[in-house]
Amino acid sequence: MLSTDEEDNSPLIHRAEVRNSLSFVRDWAGCIVATFLIIMGITCIIVISVYKAKVKDEYGIVLDAGSTHTNMFVYKWTVNDVVKGTAVVKEIGECVVKDKDNEVAGISSYVSNPDEAGQSLQSCITSTAEKLIPSYLRNRSPIYLGATAGMRLLKEMDAAAASKILASVRKSLKSSPFMFKDDYARIISGEEEGLSSWITVNYLNGAFNNSQENSVRGSSQIIPLTVGALDMGGASTQITFTSPKAAQPSSKLKLYGTEYQLYTHSYLCYGKKEAEDRFYAQLVKESHSSTKVDNPCGPKGYRQNITLTSLWASPCVKGNTSNRITVTLVGTGNHTLCSKEVSKLFNFTSCGGNSSCSFDGVYQPTIDGKEFFAFSGYNTVIKDLNLTSNASLDQLQAATKNICEKSWDEEVLMPELYDLINTYKPEYLYVNGPHGPDTYWGSCNFFACLYDESPVKGIVLTNDRWCDNGCKCHHGGTFTCIDQ
Ligand SMILES: *[C@@H]1O[C@H](CO)[C@@H](O)[C@H](O)[C@H]1NC(C)=O
Ligand SMILES: *[C@@H]1O[C@H](CO)[C@@H](O)[C@H](O)[C@H]1NC(C)=O
Ligand SMILES: *[C@@H]1O[C@H](CO)[C@@H](O)[C@H](O)[C@H]1NC(C)=O
Ligand SMILES: *[C@@H]1O[C@H](CO)[C@@H](O)[C@H](O)[C@H]1NC(C)=O
Ligand SMILES: *[C@@H]1O[C@H](CO)[C@@H](O)[C@H](O)[C@H]1NC(C)=O
Numbered sequence: 169m170l171s172t173d174e175e176d177n178s179p180l181i182h183r184a185e186v187r188n189s190l191s192f193v194r195d196w197a198g199c200i201v202a203t204f205l206i207i208m209g210i211t212c213i214i215v216i217s218v219y220k221a222k223v224k225d226e227y228g229i230v231l232d233a234g235s236t237h238t239n240m241f242v243y244k245w246t247v248n249d250v251v252k253g254t255a256v257v258k259e260i261g262e263c264v265v266k267d268k269d270n271e272v273a274g275i276s277s278y279v280s281n282p283d284e285a286g287q288s289l290q291s292c293i294t295s296t297a298e299k300l301i302p303s304y305l306r307n308r309s310p311i312y313l314g315a316t317a318g319m320r321l322l323k324e325m326d327a328a329a330a331s332k333i334l335a336s337v338r339k340s341l342k343s344s345p346f347m348f349k350d351d352y353a354r355i356i357s358g359e360e361e362g363l364s365s366w367i368t369v370n371y372l373n374g375a376f377n378n379s380q381e382n383s384v385r386g387s388s389q390i391i392p393l394t395v396g397a398l399d400m401g402g403a404s405t406q407i408t409f410t411s412p413k414a415a416q417p418s419s420k421l422k423l424y425g426t427e428y429q430l431y432t433h434s435y436l437c438y439g440k441k442e443a444e445d446r447f448y449a450q451l452v453k454e455s456h457s458s459t460k461v462d463n464p465c466g467p468k469g470y471r472q473n474i475t476l477t478s479l480w481a482s483p484c485v486k487g488n489t490s491n492r493i494t495v496t497l498v499g500t501g502n503h504t505l506c507s508k509e510v511s512k513l514f515n516f517t518s519c520g521g522n523s524s525c526s527f528d529g530v531y532q533p534t535i536d537g538k539e540f541f542a543f544s545g546y547n548t549v550i551k552d553l554n555l556t557s558n559a560s561l562d563q564l565q566a567a568t569k570n571i572c573e574k575s576w577d578e579e580v581l582m583p584e585l586y587d588l589i590n591t592y593k594p595e596y597l598y599v600n601g602p603h604g605p606d607t608y609w610g611s612c613n614f615f616a617c618l619y620d621e622s623p624v625k626g627i628v629l630t631n632d633r634w635c636d637n638g639c640k641c642h643h644g645g646t647f648t649c650i651d652q
């Protein structure tokens with residue numbers, strides 16, 4: 169499906185999600201730390217071989233099956249849209265695959281019900297692909313599915329389950345009106361994924377069709393100035409850049425008449441979702457308490473229950489199943505400690521000071537001031553931090569520090585509580601606690617406000633469980649401790 173050395177006149181099918189969302193960062197390691205906070209998608213571009221047809225319009229469908237969701241993209245081109253041997257395609261439609269509960273889910277999540285993995289694709293086929301592609305062209309329009317790290321991990325853990333899911337997907341695509349062969353649906357390698365994101369970024373950036381004005385002199389030919397690609401998925405993260413002097417080039421790629429020597433590496437278990445699971449597992453393992461674990465990266469006061477069985481089931485977590493079923497993570501909002509804990513997910517000492525090494529002992533040629541575009545998970549983070557895509561690394565770090573030190577009580581809980589009182593004007597406030605000292609919910613200030621200023625100050629009653637450091641069971645409008 170993806171060829172690294174395509175013959176001439178091969179159309180390039182790509183996914184254009186990153187069109188509006190490119191952002192660059194120059195520092196790889198610093199950035200990844202900040203980005204572990206948010207959800208992302210995976211970029212997938214697939215180079216397909218040209219379908220010789222007499223008709224002018226050509227169509228192709230690509231299903232990008234990431235670890236957290238599957239997206240369908242429909243492309244259109246004509247045989248004449250070929251520039252220096254590589255075709256230029258247009259994305260004409262997109263559809264997000266939903267399961268029967270109308271939720272997004274990666275195909276790797278269908279371990280216990282593999283038949284539904286294939287069925288889940290049907291509605292996008294009907295609602296989007298069949299709508300956009302004229303019926304007389306359907307049987308010559310190929311449909312591809314590329315699965316990424318979610319399925320790579322599942323295959324490692326449970327090869328039988330992975331092949332059941334692939335079989336279900338193939339059955340479903342075979343029954344569609346589009347052109348499909350079994351090898352059109354497969355798990356792509358991390359290297360293919362890395363190369364794909366590099367092509368996408370440089371294609372959207374216009375690097376390939378702009379070679380004269382914007383080029384650097386290579387050893388034997390003028391090669392366009394390209395940017396490196398940083399792509400973060402749910403289960404893996406890729407870095408890809410041109411490196412003519414790399415000791416171990418990953419791939420040679422010929423596009424628009426130019427040959428590129430690329431280095432790419434896919435870090436499995438460094439995608440957003442898996443990194444987060446590894447992080448929680450590390451906190452639990454380091455903790456002395458068996459039920460309550462401090463989470464320095466969580467907003468101060470924020471409580472979150474995680475089930476250990478599902479955490480240990482994650483293929484990237486090397487944990488042992490214990491009797492402890494749920495653990496309550498309690499946010500402490502300590503940015504310094506948070507950074508320290510997150511950096512433990514990387515082994516930087518394993519490189520032994522070798523500059524041709526990133527972390528975990530992985531070979532990576534020197535970057536030499538190259539510009540990088542970061543997208544997918546990185547872009548989601550930048551947006552959630554309310555930064556623009558041109559934000560500097562300093563701004564990114566400042567925003568990360570700011571959000572890591574937020575207090576859930578002050579930012580979320582108290583505003584909600586005040587809103588509730590002002591909107592519903594309750595006569596009775598009941599809390600089923602206790603949850604901490606009287607400072608925990610800012611309840612001293614809260615009660616001052618409630619009884620002195622609120623619209624219900626003269627009538628409101630509260631129960632006596634708003635704190636657990638002495639005032640519990642003593643103060644309140646009604647005494648309920650008696651029934652404990
Ligand atoms: C180069 O290709 C991109 C992507 O198709 C397009 O947006 C851009 O206008 C092209 N630039 C030139 C100079 O042809
Ligand atoms: C979390 O688990 C604890 C202990 O099992 C339980 O008391 C608490 O209600 C749970 N909290 C939430 C939000 O589910
Ligand atoms: C499993 O976890 C328990 C409790 O955390 C620990 O005492 C034990 O050594 C662990 N076993 C292994 C094989 O890691
Ligand atoms: C964060 O944690 C470190 C290490 O436990 C501690 O020394 C520091 O005082 C904490 N910072 C804050 C603001 O609580
Ligand atoms: C990091 O890697 C080195 C060399 O592979 C190894 O000796 C060391 O134990 C690793 N450190 C951690 C914290 O895993």
Ligand SMILES: *[C@@H]1O[C@H](CO)[C@@H](O)[C@H](O)[C@H]1NC(C)=O
Pocket residue numbers: 415522523524525531
């Ligand atoms: C650094 O690592 C690369 C690849 O593993 C190796 O070829 C090179 O010799 C190393 N350099 C030094 C200075 O150890």
Ligand SMILES: *[C@@H]1O[C@H](CO)[C@@H](O)[C@H](O)[C@H]1NC(C)=O
Pocket residue numbers: 552553554571
């Ligand atoms: C970003 O802006 C929105 C809307 O103004 C706000 O609700 C949100 O809290 C902000 N997020 C951060 C991290 O500042």
Ligand SMILES: *[C@@H]1O[C@H](CO)[C@@H](O)[C@H](O)[C@H]1NC(C)=O
Pocket residue numbers: 556558559560
């Ligand atoms: C980013 O671009 C916006 C306009 O698009 C500009 O207002 C802002 O100053 C820029 N920020 C940086 C850090 O360059």
